[in-house]
Amino acid sequence: MTTTEPAPSAAARAPGSTARDVSALRDALCARLPGWLRTRRWFAGKDTPLAPVEPVLAELVVEGPAALLLAVVRAGHDELYQLLVGVRDELPAELGHDVRIGRAELADGRRPVLYEATGDAVLMGRLLDRIALGGRAGVLRFEHGGAPPPTGLPGRAGTAEQSNSSVLYGDRALLKVVRRPTPGPSPELELLAALDRADGVRTAAPLGWIRSAPGGPDGGTTLAILQEFVPSRGDGWQLAVEAARACVAGECETVAPLGGFAEEARALGRATARVHAALAAQLGSRAPSTAEAAALVGALDGRLTEALRELPQLAPFERALRSVQRSLGEAVRRGDAPHLQRVHGDLHLGQALRAEDDWVLIDFEGEPGHSVAERRRPQPALRDVAAMLRSFDYAAHHALAGLLGAPPGEQSPQDLRGTRLARRASAWAVHNRRAFCAGYAEAGGTDPRRAPVLLRAFEADKAVYEAVYEARNRPEWLPIPLAAVRRIAHERVPAG
Numbered sequence: 001m002t003t004t005e006p007a008p009s010a011a012a013r014a015p016g017s018t019a020r021d022v023s024a025l026r027d028a029l030c031a032r033l034p035g036w037l038r039t040r041r042w043f044a045g046k047d048t049p050l051a052p053v054e055p056v057l058a059e060l061v062v063e064g065p066a067a068l069l070l071a072v073v074r075a076g077h078d079e080l081y082q083l084l085v086g087v088r089d090e091l092p093a094e095l096g097h098d099v100r101i102g103r104a105e106l107a108d109g110r111r112p113v114l115y116e117a118t119g120d121a122v123l124m125g126r127l128l129d130r131i132a133l134g135g136r137a138g139v140l141r142f143e144h145g146g147a148p149p150p151t152g153l154p155g156r157a158g159t160a161e162q163s164n165s166s167v168l169y170g171d172r173a174l175l176k177v178v179r180r181p182t183p184g185p186s187p188e189l190e191l192l193a194a195l196d197r198a199d200g201v202r203t204a205a206p207l208g209w210i211r212s213a214p215g216g217p218d219g220g221t222t223l224a225i226l227q228e229f230v231p232s233r234g235d236g237w238q239l240a241v242e243a244a245r246a247c248v249a250g251e252c253e254t255v256a257p258l259g260g261f262a263e264e265a266r267a268l269g270r271a272t273a274r275v276h277a278a279l280a281a282q283l284g285s286r287a288p289s290t291a292e293a294a295a296l297v298g299a300l301d302g303r304l305t306e307a308l309r310e311l312p313q314l315a316p317f318e319r320a321l322r323s324v325q326r327s328l329g330e331a332v333r334r335g336d337a338p339h340l341q342r343v344h345g346d347l348h349l350g351q352a353l354r355a356e357d358d359w360v361l362i363d364f365e366g367e368p369g370h371s372v373a374e375r376r377r378p379q380p381a382l383r384d385v386a387a388m389l390r391s392f393d394y395a396a397h398h399a400l401a402g403l404l405g406a407p408p409g410e411q412s413p414q415d416l417r418g419t420r421l422a423r424r425a426s427a428w429a430v431h432n433r434r435a436f437c438a439g440y441a442e443a444g445g446t447d448p449r450r451a452p453v454l455l456r457a458f459e460a461d462k463a464v465y466e467a468v469y470e471a472r473n474r475p476e477w478l479p480i481p482l483a484a485v486r487r488i489a490h491e492r493v494p495a496g
């Protein structure tokens, strides 16, 4: 970890960087954010009324005529959000107009434009240099591990479908800008470092990070993580949706609708089992105590109660979902409680990169929006498996929606083509889910199919989480998890 603490040079200071100006920039930003935030993929408060945005912290991390303000604000469901805000006289021509937040008014009469800066190659390059330099800016800490990170590279905004934002530095490094920072240690840094130490697992080594001081205005959060770039043919979501689309449309070379991705799904199952084994070896794994087993069931129950309160569309399924949970409780009381260990926590196809020779799992931060304590709690590895199985269902139904040009689940029973394609989509998902489980067992994981009651309860829990996530973030995707909740609610409880 670096201890360098450079003092900002007087020459680097420029209009727009005095303490008074930082306050003016911060206030102008907060005044313009309520409407603008709703246009952002990562804003998880689209289901809340328009309300004032409160400033939490604001520091200039790059100074000069093109400056960069790192701001944390409170908005939406009373949550923290991070913004990287460019401050220039005019918006750079290469950036789209949608990044423009508005103008500020400074004491010297200047009216700089404020904009979302992850697409500003120059400012993102300077941010990388700032992390490599190390030290502090107000309450912010710029730190790195062993070797200093690369410098002098322009940054390019990532285009992946994601909840945070990524900035790519060629094929060297990727900066994840955490959009909803949470006080406490970062589970992602912790788990990436553990995997980096382990043998036989490929990972994206952490290279550096930005955090705020513990006890600072935002409670001490990790704001950005710089990690090794993993070259890949794409992430699992892109590849699976493409394969699913071809198979559902009847275009794939193997027997439609089942072929196309099963070997990849199997390899992904193996990679997941290896990551679980490495996390258990590095950070421990143990049988739960009676109290822990009961707490696991209680936690799922609490999550369901909260989700039902938030999302009225779940109400028709409450009885069935409660019964799924009762079955889990009974299985656990019979002594079927699985071992607990650190897990990925939010595994899905988008969290797996298809590198040349294998799958590499990324994004170990857990479910966004939950407390760090909850995300760091040891869990059954089967929860990750259940989450990935849900993802095959998502990929199939997303591909289906694309082919039908309608939201998933909205085709009428009279639509024969729609019904035929929907059947193929389900068959594609089932086939790949099986292949994933087979791969998981092949690489030494417990065969998930041997624990159907637990798996179903964890899948139900994930589908309910997803429904709430979609309502808050991407309301147009809500039909996918709701259809899964409906399906799980109508399935017969498997024999335990």
Ligand SMILES: Nc1ncnc2c1ncn2[C@@H]1O[C@H](COP(=O)(O)OP(=O)(O)O)[C@@H](O)[C@H]1O
Binding pocket: 158, 160, 161, 162, 163, 164, 165, 166, 174, 176, 204, 227, 228, 229, 230, 231, 234, 235, 350, 351, 352, 353, 362, 363, 365
């Ligand atoms: N280390 C990495 N190397 C290469 N690409 C990455 C890396 N980390 C993330 N990505 C790309 O960025 C996308 C989003 O990253 P992720 O960590 O899942 O972000 P989020 O937490 O916002 O979901 C991934 O699907 C992948 O395409």
Ligand SMILES: O=P(O)(O)O[C@H]1O[C@H](CO)[C@@H](O[C@H]2O[C@H](CO)[C@@H](O)[C@H](O)[C@H]2O)[C@H](O)[C@H]1O
Binding pocket: 161, 162, 163, 164, 237, 346, 348, 349, 350, 363, 366, 367, 368, 387, 390, 391, 392, 394, 395, 466, 469
């Ligand atoms: O990627 P994050 O760690 O931020 O996870 C959140 O966002 C995910 C979407 O980007 C969301 O995943 C859901 O949608 C995926 C398709 O976009 C699908 O593959 C997953 O199975 C589904 O859960 C994830 O739940 C959320 O926490």
